[in-house]
Amino acid sequence: MTDKFPKLISSDTTSAASNEQPQTIAKPSGFNLDKFKSKRAATVANVETLQGALPHYSIAGAKDFVRLHPNEDEYWSPELCFVNVPIKGQKGNTLHLIDEDLALQYLESGQILRFRLALATKPHDVFFLAHVPSQNLDNTWNVSTMKGAEQAKHRWVKLTSRKEEGAEEYKISYARDEDCFSAPKWPSLSLSELIETAFAGRMITTNDHPALLRLLGAKQAVS
Numbered sequence: 001m002t003d004k005f006p007k008l009i010s011s012d013t014t015s016a017a018s019n020e021q022p023q024t025i026a027k028p029s030g031f032n033l034d035k036f037k038s039k040r041a042a043t044v045a046n047v048e049t050l051q052g053a054l055p056h057y058s059i060a061g062a063k064d065f066v067r068l069h070p071n072e073d074e075y076w077s078p079e080l081c082f083v084n085v086p087i088k089g090q091k092g093n094t095l096h097l098i099d100e101d102l103a104l105q106y107l108e109s110g111q112i113l114r115f116r117l118a119l120a121t122k123p124h125d126v127f128f129l130a131h132v133p134s135q136n137l138d139n140t141w142n143v144s145t146m147k148g149a150e151q152a153k154h155r156w157v158k159l160t161s162r163k164e165e166g167a168e169e170y171k172i173s174y175a176r177d178e179d180c181f182s183a184p185k186w187p188s189l190s191l192s193e194l195i196e197t198a199f200a201g202r203m204i205t206t207n208d209h210p211a212l213l214r215l216l217g218a219k220q221a222v223s
Contacts, residue, residue, distance in 0.1 A: 054198045056095070056117065056129035059148055060159040064122045065175050067184050068130060068152040075119040075191045079134040082113040083204070085211040096211050097195075098204040106207065106216060118149070119191055123156070123181040129198055144170040156181060 059066055069075035081100045084093035095113075103112045120130035132149055133142040148159045148170060156175035162168075175181065187194065204212050213220045 052197070053200065054127050054129050054194055056131065056198060058131045059120070059145060059152065059157075060161065060170055062120070062122055062128065062130075062158075065156040065158045065181070066120050066122055066130070066152055067156060068132075068149055069119040069186060070153040072118075072153070075186075076132065077117045077191060077195065079114050079116055082115070083107065083111055083211075083215065084113070085202075085214055094202060096202040096204050097199050098212070102204060102207060102212065106212060111215065117191070117195060119186065119194065120152070121184045121186075125185055127187065129195065140169045144172065148172045 116132040159170040
């Protein structure tokens with residue numbers, strides 16, 4: 001039922017509503033959003049990723065394109081002495097560094113390995129320590145390895161065996177497009193530091209080292 005007497009709004013009420021101003025929120029004075037800006041991202045970006053222990057193998061063993069550090073004086077070692085040691089619970093032997101005097105005193109010459117280590121990388125900064133021949137350099141395998149190693153200072157190189165073809169050497173292949181991989185971002189650590197980390201716990205410097213005793217078949221002291 002329609003109300004015959006509609007409600008009337010007084011002119012005083014209408015006037016008050018029309019004169020009412022919208023409320024505003026006071027802005028804080030002196031506010032600086034930069035004070036709360038995260039600084040961590042910028043800091044971390046300038047810190048080099050901690051380099052872990054590098055694996056080590058021959059250039060051909062990389063089974064990929066590789067580069068070797070171009071600074072041979074700083075990032076290629078002199079000839080070093082190594083020995084393979086059987087380790088309980090591991091399928092293969094483990095390569096150890098060994099003091100040459102100890103090696104000559106206690107081991108057969110055929111047990112001692114000698115080669116250099118050079119800082120190397122696969123594409124996308126997958127670093128490793130490359131075994132570089134330093135003995136029997138007239139051997140055809142070593143000749144092709146050394147040729148590849150020299151080329152790898154300045155370009156991407158891959159070594160593959162030609163044994164199935166009846167050739168006792170490695171085939172040296174080059175990346176078709178040199179710019180297909182970015183230039184290596186070499187670690188800033190020295191070669192000595194990289195080798196020390198890679199062979200931590202596997203450096204034979206005393207005649208009672210467990211690895212040497214294992215090679216001699218000598219009883220190890222029970223601690």
